[in-house]
Amino acid sequence: MGCDGGTIPKRHELVKGPKKVEKPDKNAELVARWYYCTLSQEKLKKPIVACELGRLYNKDAVIEFLLDKSPDKPNADSSGHIKSIKNVIELNLSENPAWTGGRGNTKGDKYDEQCSQFICPVVGLEMNGRHRFCVLRQCGCVFSERALKEIKTDVCHKCGANFQEEDVILLNGDKDEVEDLRKKMEERRLKAKLEKKSKKSKVVENGIAKGEAAEGIAEPSKTANGTKLVPKDDPSSVSGMDPKQLSAATKRPLPNGEGKSEAYKSIFTSHSSAKRTKDQSSNWITHTAYYF
Template sequence: MQLQIFVRSPTHRTLTVNLESTQTLTLRHLKSSLLPNPQSISSFYFALNGKPLSDSTLLPNPEITHLSTLSLLPRISGGGGDGGATGAESRDCYLKMYAEKKPDKIDLNEKRLGKWLNCALSYEPLREPCVIDKLGNIFNKEALVEAMLGKKLPKEFRHIKGLKDMINIKLSMIPGEKSDAVDGAKFQCPITGLEFNGKYKFFALKNCGHIVSAKALKEVKSSACLVCHEEFVESDKMVINGSEEEVVALRERMEEEKAKTTMEKKKKRGIDVVDGKDCGKLEGNGKLDNGKKLSNGGVKKFRALDVAPANATKEVYASIFTSSKKTDFKETYMCRSLPLGRN
């Protein structure tokens, strides 16, 4: 059995390395096979998901598995306290820090790739099974479920309450001969072959979970999935990693669906809802206890004055049902039994 791993060079090219499972190599051996100049071996190191690895690390091992992606990075001179990076930070954290200080210097290509090739939560390379939320963010399902169960979801993802807020998706892997594509994309549109790397717009079909490019949906007019031929409607299309305007539209749709679901649940429990507000629990005849039904479907609150006998003084009759009578006197904080004007 072969072990296949990917190596991202300092120039952001992705190389594919095939190793026999019977081979026992170290990362130093792998480094020497990739670097033409032996004197430069000590000037580079390997990292896995932002974590530096020792040159003596053996291949294979439980940490570096099949289809893992290693980054070959140059060493930075200097020790602790000199303001240099340690190499332990994730690429996403570094990009955020750099974007705040020098927004004109950030590598937009690197930012784009990080968003499309990695999990939005763990920043690890995407690997199936994958899911998206209702805003079009893409995740490794295992990482998202673990964070949700451990109540460690960041604020921007707290709209995800359970499995019902996740949509299982099916990514189409690029065939082996194209796995070393520039930009490091591993997935593609199954219809057009466009790479899943942020250069093209992609949609997820909620009913079946297939990911297809906008170009495929535009060129082939169909109300059925182009992969599995399952029927879908326009509202089943969800854009992946959309623009700010598209995310705002998805958020509004999510809030509308949430409000609709809440209203339906309240109606099932017998709670009358008027203009999105609770009006109390309904009886079998559709009215509240001691209440009157309004013409607009609402319920009028019970008032003793409305049912006073014909010859009764309304204020006196109402006092039977109230605990106190309003006065113009104000009580002092020293003694509530001595209102001002009475002592």
């Protein structure tokens, strides 16, 4: 039954308590989000894009994801909000002069990176996950959150483009910040859809208004004196007839050929000149095979 030979078991060997929840390594999580593509899990390399939720991708991985039309494509849940290439922003990043290109003398497994490839062009903070960074949706320039807070302006520090507070997207935020960005994204897309519908309706209304204006020009109008202004192309102005009577007269033929000359009537076989008497008409002969 065990416990022979004078062994004394301890409590932790007999009673099993609850399992400890394994916590992910923070350094490994930062490296995975800031140095690797969310879709392909490969190292980020230019051109780098960001979605409206602040996640980082390689542009070629996003294109492959959009071209894949299979129902069970990978990462469909996390990146399903990307419907087209217009839903991502190409980042205008600033290179770090101290970056050696990853050619360091590293030994063993190493999660944390000593140096980042990109920095903030204003305050010089490295884009390694330890500092919060933002991207401007209009121009794609990337700055640290500290730079945007310390130097408050409506003009981009790098390219000079105008932007608003709604155009600032936080990169790799926490769950609550991602949910806020998702709500803003849905509101923005709904607003764009409504604007597109309103533009289409305006185009249709303008076309209808132009058609009605053209019809109004063709109709006769009265002046203050009571006289009618008739267009030059109106046939009733020439003949003096009512337009309805004129159209009926042009469509209906004259009965019994009234008003036509004798020369015109002689063309047809129904004319008296085309009729022959019995003496003038000859007998018809039909030839058969027995005739010859």
